[in-house]
Amino acid sequence: MAIAMLLSNVAFRPDVRIAQLLGLAVVVAVVVAALAIKKLTRLPAIPGVAVLGILxxxxxxxxxxxLAHLVESLDFLSLTVPVLVFVGLGIGKDMPVLKRIGWRIVPVALVSFAASFGAAAVIAQFTLNF
Known part of the structure; x- marks a missing residue:
């Protein structure tokens, strides 16, 4: 995954600098550390990565x-493209289940997306004005 993220970052920003490599190494180190904590504590991996990255x-x-100085050279969109590709491939294998659910998943997804966006906006406004 890290190689795919590096290649995607190079495609978005052709001028490869050592700062990009160090920034990606920081991201990978945070993920590896969170996965090690997951094995020790049996907590879910995604919240662990998020909390460790925030801390x-x-x-x-x-x-x-x-760390912020090292990671600022990375392009966020280029890092998310490979992740979204793998998510799409993972969802593709569950296509029969999605076909069985049908249209009912669409309103649920829209409400979920709207609630997540609204909560994130409220938290951002609170933290920016605090």
């Missing part, structure tokens, strides 16, 4: 500013 990159973290 090491916040302004009150001693390494937060240096």
């Amino acid at each position: 090491v990159s916040t302004p009150f973290s001693p390494i937060g500013s240096s």
Whole structure:
């Protein structure tokens, strides 16, 4: 996955710099550390990665500013493209289930997306104005 993310970042930003490689190494290190914590604690991996990433990159973290400097050279969209491709491939194998659910999944998905966006907007406004 990291190689796909690196290739995607190179496709979006052809000028490969050492800062991009270091930034990707930081992202991979956070993911590997969160997966190690998952094995030790049996907590879900995705919240673990999110919480660990937030903790090491916040302004009150001693390494937060240096990590932010390393990761700022990465293009966020180029990192998400390979992830979304793998998600699409994973959903594709469940196509018979989706066909059986039919149209009922569409309103549920729209409400879920709207609620997630609304909650994120409220949290962002609160933290930006705090």
